[in-house]
Amino acid sequence: xxxxxxxxxxxxxxxxxxxxxxxxxxxxxxxxxxxxxxxxxxxxxxxxxxxxxxxxxxxxxxxxxxxxxxxxxxxxxxxxxxxxxxxxxxxxxxxxxxxxxxxxxxxxxxxxxxxxxxxxxxxxxxxxxxxxxxxxxxxxxxxxxxxxxxxxxxxxxxxxxxxxxxxxxxxxxxxxxxxxxxxxxx
Amino acid sequence: xxxxxxxxxxxxxxxxxxxxxxxxxxxxxxxxxxxxxxxxxxxxxxxxxxxxxxxxxxxxxxxxxxxxxxxxxxxxxxxxxxxxxxxxxxxxxxxxxxxxxxxxxxxxxxxxxxxxxxxxxxxxxxxxxxxxxxxxxxxxxxxxxxxxxxxxxxxxxxxxxxxxxxxxxxxxxxxxxxxxxxxxxxxxxxxxxxxxxxxxxxxxxxxxxxxxxxxxxxxxxxxxxxxxxxxxxxxxxxxxxxxxxxxxxxxxxxxxxxxxxxxxxxxxxxxxxxxxxxxxxxxxxxxxxxxxxxxxxxxxxxxxxxxxxxxxxxxxxxxxxxxxxxxxxxxxxxxxxxxxxxxxxxxxxxxxxxxxxxxxxxxxxxxxxxxxxxxxxxxxxxxxxxxxxxxxxxxxxxxxxxxxxxxxxxxxxxxxxxxxxxxxxxxxxxxxxxxxxxxxxxxxxxxxxxxxxxxxxxxxxxxxxxxxxxxxxxxxxxxxxxxxxxxxxxxxxxxxxxxxxxxxxxxxxxxxxxxxxxxxxxxxxxxxxxxxxxxxxxxxxxxxxxxxxxxxxxxxxxxxxxxxxxxxxxxxxxxxxxxxxxxxxxxxxxxxxxxxxxxxxxxxxxxxxxxxxxxxxxxxxxxxxxxxxxxxxxxxxxxxxxxxxxxxxxxxxxxxxxxxxxxxxxxxxxxxxxxxxxxxxxxxxxxxxxxxxxxxxxxxxxxxxxxxxxxxxxxxxxxxxxxxxxxxxxxxxxxxxxxxxxxxxxxxxxxxxxxxxxxxxxxxxxxxxxxxxxxxxxxxxxxx
Numbered sequence: 008x009x010x011x012x013x014x015x016x017x018x019x020x021x022x023x024x025x026x027x028x029x030x031x032x033x034x035x036x037x038x039x040x041x042x043x044x045x046x047x048x049x050x051x052x053x054x055x056x057x058x059x060x061x062x063x064x065x066x067x068x069x070x071x072x073x074x075x076x077x078x079x080x081x082x083x084x085x086x087x088x089x090x091x092x093x094x095x096x097x098x099x100x101x102x103x104x105x106x107x108x109x110x111x112x113x114x115x116x117x118x119x120x121x122x123x124x125x126x127x128x129x130x131x132x133x134x135x136x137x138x139x140x141x142x143x144x145x146x147x148x149x150x151x152x153x154x155x156x157x158x159x160x161x162x163x164x165x166x167x168x169x170x171x172x173x174x175x176x177x178x179x180x181x182x183x184x185x186x187x188x189x190x191x192x193x
Numbered sequence: 194x195x196x197x198x199x200x201x202x203x204x205x206x207x208x209x210x211x212x213x214x215x216x217x218x219x220x221x222x223x224x225x226x227x228x229x230x231x232x233x234x235x236x237x238x239x240x241x242x243x244x245x246x247x248x249x250x251x252x253x254x255x256x257x258x259x260x261x262x263x264x265x266x267x268x269x270x271x272x273x274x275x276x277x278x279x280x281x282x283x284x285x286x287x288x289x290x291x292x293x294x295x296x297x298x299x300x301x302x303x304x305x306x307x308x309x310x311x312x313x314x315x316x317x318x319x320x321x322x323x324x325x326x327x328x329x330x331x332x333x334x335x336x337x338x339x340x341x342x343x344x345x346x347x348x349x350x351x352x353x354x355x356x357x358x359x360x361x362x363x364x365x366x367x368x369x370x371x372x373x374x375x376x377x378x379x380x381x382x383x384x385x386x387x388x389x390x391x392x393x394x395x396x397x398x399x400x401x402x403x404x405x406x407x408x409x410x411x412x413x414x415x416x417x418x419x420x421x422x423x424x425x426x427x428x429x430x431x432x433x434x435x436x437x438x439x440x441x442x443x444x445x446x447x448x449x450x451x452x453x454x455x456x457x458x459x460x461x462x463x464x465x466x467x468x469x470x471x472x473x474x475x476x477x478x479x480x481x482x483x484x485x486x487x488x489x490x491x492x493x494x495x496x497x498x499x500x501x502x503x504x505x506x507x508x509x510x511x512x513x514x515x516x517x518x519x520x521x522x523x524x525x526x527x528x529x530x531x532x533x534x535x536x537x538x539x540x541x542x543x544x545x546x547x548x549x550x551x552x553x554x555x556x557x558x559x560x561x562x563x564x565x566x567x568x569x570x571x572x573x574x575x576x577x578x579x580x581x582x583x584x585x586x587x588x589x590x591x592x593x594x595x596x597x598x599x600x601x602x603x604x605x606x607x608x609x610x611x612x613x614x615x616x617x618x619x620x621x622x623x624x625x626x627x628x629x630x631x632x633x634x635x636x637x638x639x640x641x642x643x644x645x646x647x648x649x650x651x652x653x654x655x656x657x658x659x660x661x662x663x664x665x666x667x668x669x670x671x672x673x674x675x676x677x678x679x680x681x682x683x684x685x686x687x688x689x690x691x692x693x694x695x696x697x698x699x700x701x702x703x704x705x706x707x708x709x710x711x712x713x714x715x716x717x718x719x720x721x722x723x724x725x726x727x728x729x730x731x732x733x734x735x736x737x738x739x740x741x742x743x744x745x746x747x748x749x750x751x752x753x754x755x756x757x758x759x760x761x762x763x764x765x766x767x768x769x770x771x772x773x774x775x776x777x778x779x780x781x782x783x784x785x786x787x788x789x790x791x792x793x794x795x796x797x798x799x800x801x802x803x804x805x806x807x808x809x810x811x812x813x814x815x816x817x818x819x820x821x822x823x824x825x826x827x828x829x830x831x832x833x834x835x836x837x838x839x840x841x842x843x844x845x846x847x848x849x850x851x852x853x854x855x856x857x858x859x860x861x862x863x864x865x866x867x868x869x870x871x872x873x874x875x876x877x878x879x880x881x882x883x884x885x886x887x888x889x890x891x892x893x894x895x896x897x898x899x900x901x902x903x904x905x906x907x908x909x910x911x912x913x914x915x916x917x918x919x920x921x922x923x924x925x926x927x928x929x930x931x932x933x934x935x936x937x938x939x940x941x942x943x944x945x946x947x948x949x950x951x952x953x954x955x956x957x958x959x960x961x962x963x964x965x966x967x968x969x970x971x972x973x974x975x976x977x
Binding site for chain 2: 015016017018020021022023024050051081082083085086087089090096097099100101102104105106108109112129130131132133136137139140142143144146
């Protein structure tokens with residue numbers, strides 16, 4: 008295993024099937040574009056100050072807009088989205104997790120089940136187990152962790168990244184989704 | 194007269210007597226006990242593993258498991274490891290859902306076995322000291338139903354200590370049966386595993402009740418006293434000029450031995466006795482001279498501080514490296530439980546003088562003594578002699594050492610990657626290298642005290658000690674007041690609040706229990722407790738959570754226990770006691786069904802659980818739950834129909850039990866008046882779920898207090914809290930409010946306009962309020 012495929016929290020070992028590394032972020036953009044029914048799940052950390060230079064919520068909103076995909080805000084994160092005038096659906100992490108694992112769930116709009124779920128901003132260990140639940144119990148759903156750390160139960164995940172590289176990757180994805188690229192300053 | 198389960202079986206091949214010749218004669222004689230409970234026995238006395246399976250399946254049809262595997266494999270037998278990814282099956286044929294439910298059952302069996310074994314030790318110990326006929330009395334004239342859980346489950350009324358032996362026999366048998374079903378090649382259905390999980394939880398509640406009513410009755414703990422005294426709590430409570438004994442664990446006899454010896458020798462007040470975890474709860478229930486350091490996560494920081502001159506450990510939740518850590522600060526350890534011998538020499542039969550001398554002269558790092566009186570003598574005599582020699586030796590480094598080490602820190606991130614809460618230790622070390630220790634001190638506020646950062650550091654820096662030192666000044670000043678565990682809820686209190694709870698006018702009972710594996714520190718527990726106490730819910734608490742909520746003061750320097758009544762009433766904050774006291778919380782819910790609603794109690798589990806689930810707006814919150822015991826405690830509440838919320842770390846329990854509000858067919862009950870199937874909305878929405886943040890937990894708790902039986906007045910009150918909290922913490926009206934409004938009178942008057950607008954948008958239709966039940970046999974009249 009290369010160092011980049013190590014889970015951020017050392018003991019969170021997944022098993023035989025672990026996330027493929029996102030080495031070319033533009034591929035994520037392509038996957039989102041290709042997906043028939045993608046969805047983005049944003050945890051409460053998205054609504055907090057991630058670092059001096061990063062507000063994760065801004066990336067969530069930009070991805071949501073650029074890809075025109077529904078965003079689920081877990082915990083109390085929805086209040087930050089409301090303040091920014093962005094419409095996110097409020098649902099707990101466990102509720103959206105269990106619904107995504109249900110092949111009969113027709114989605115937030117009743118139009119059908121999702122085939123791609125992007126995750127960011129959940130506590131690492133919570134995202135770890137929810138992604139595991141989806142890996143094992145939702146055969147038709149692919150998952151992508153867009154957090155800064157390798158999360159092995161996803162279908163695809165970034166490796167453990169510096170803040171600068173993480174931002175760079177997110178900007179590349181956004182560019183692929185058609186948004187004008189912004190400079191990365193950390 | 195009735196026969197207990199414990200009996201004598203006699204088989205005689207041939208007997209000649211004056212009456213004639215008897216061949217193959219078999220006689221079974223149970224222990225004959227005086228029967229004082231005239232209520233007829235209900236359908237499920239001493240229920241077997243499958244006796245309540247139908248009830249479990251009703252709950253599991255509504256609250257479906259969502260499994261969250263830690264990893265893809267099973268490694269429990271030598272067929273394996275087996276890769277169970279997705280729909281693969283292991284060599285034994287089990288799939289991932291089965292394996293996860295099996296792991297949950299294993300955890301709950303461990304938890305139940307721990308409480309039952311705790312109860313067994315206590316009851317045997319107390320019988321040995323006080324006799325088998327010692328009466329059970331946990332509240333004098335204020336309590337008729339002394340053991341509601343035992344009466345409900347077993348169908349017997351325990352009156353004396355000896356009666357608890359039968360109860361524990363039953364529990365031990367059930368735990369063995371349950372554990373056996375986790376063997377390879379036994380149970381193959383995940384839902385049947387889940388039913389067994391519920392059974393383990395129910396047995397756990399019986400075991401906890403036996404343990405607590407035994408110690409309350411015989412040791413003179415507060416007996417259902419709403420005004421139980423306030424005790425000192427905090428890192429700085431001990432008068433460190435005196436020899437100090439630290440007791441850690443859950444099972445109180447050895448600590449009682451210490452207090453008794455001090456009393457007998459006139460030494461009370463000359464030696465400090467301080468405790469961590471539930472033994473601390475129980476020793477303060479026994480003696481006003483004892484004090485509490487803090488919850489389970491305070492162990493390492495206190496030991497390393499060197500403030501304890503001697504440590505006595507009993508059982509449960511004790512760090513496995515206690516002896517190693519104690520040796521570093523030259524503190525001897527006395528282990529006092531068969532379950533936790535720590536590799537120490539058994540000195541139970543050794544003359545005390547010899548053991549004391551060996552400990553004082555440091556010939557041995559510690560001893561095992563399995564006699565609580567002898568523990569008392571050896572602990573007190575040793576600490577008096579050793580304290581002056583130790584000179585408070587500690588291994589918490591000086592500030593200069595931290596700065597020096599910080600300059601060598603390479604910020605490799607290994608500490609952060611080992612930290613359960615992902616604390617920015619490398620950044621804090623970077624600041625420390627420049628002389629700023631505030632970031633390290635801030636980490637202490639939410640540190641769970643696991644010291645995984647120490648183990649992970651490639652430079653072997655004792656990072657946990659650095660963190661403790663950085664926050665030491667504040668830590669050492671910590672002194673708070675906590676109300677001592679009161680034990681059970683009085684029958685008269687139940688009579689007073691039963692109606693307003695069932696009708697919904699007291700908006701709910703929030704039971705904040707469990708351990709201290711918090712995501713952001715214990716202050717969140719205090720914030721949640723006060724939010725609901727202010728709103729006139731009843732807040733009940735126990736264990737480490739009860740301690741954590743004491744560790745916050747308001748502007749006037751008062752803790753929650755000084756501001757809110759200890760009565761089981763609206764606006765009360767009710768500390769029932771230690772882990773085993775959790776049985777009283779279940780007992781209160783059961784007593785509401787029995788005392789207020791006059792439902793039959795004796796071995797009538799299904800009906801009482803159905804009543805509680807549909808009518809008693811109680812929700813458990815284990816914000817820092819970490820242990821297998823916490824899993825067992827939660828599962829006992831699930832079978833009673835009481836939902837439980839855990840903190841984010843609780844997602845690692847491997848499965849949730851989640852309702853689906855988008856499936857209306859799941860939320861129908863029978864109207865007991867007519868037999869009609871009636872939609873009642875998702876109340877309560879989940880049986881077990883994890884909340885990500887305290888804000889989410891608060892909103893969820895308020896929502897999950899709603900029950901199908903709420904009157905319109907009660908529902909309007911509950912909705913007021915739910916909507917108000919949602920608006921404050923989530924910044925909007927709830928998007929599911931239409932599911933909880935049954936008719937126009939449910940709508941809170943002050944919110945009428947905005948809620949009516951939502952109802953119109955959602956195409957809401959009025960529903961009737963039934964007399965709700967999930968049990969067809971409780972329907973009084975059937976149409977047609």
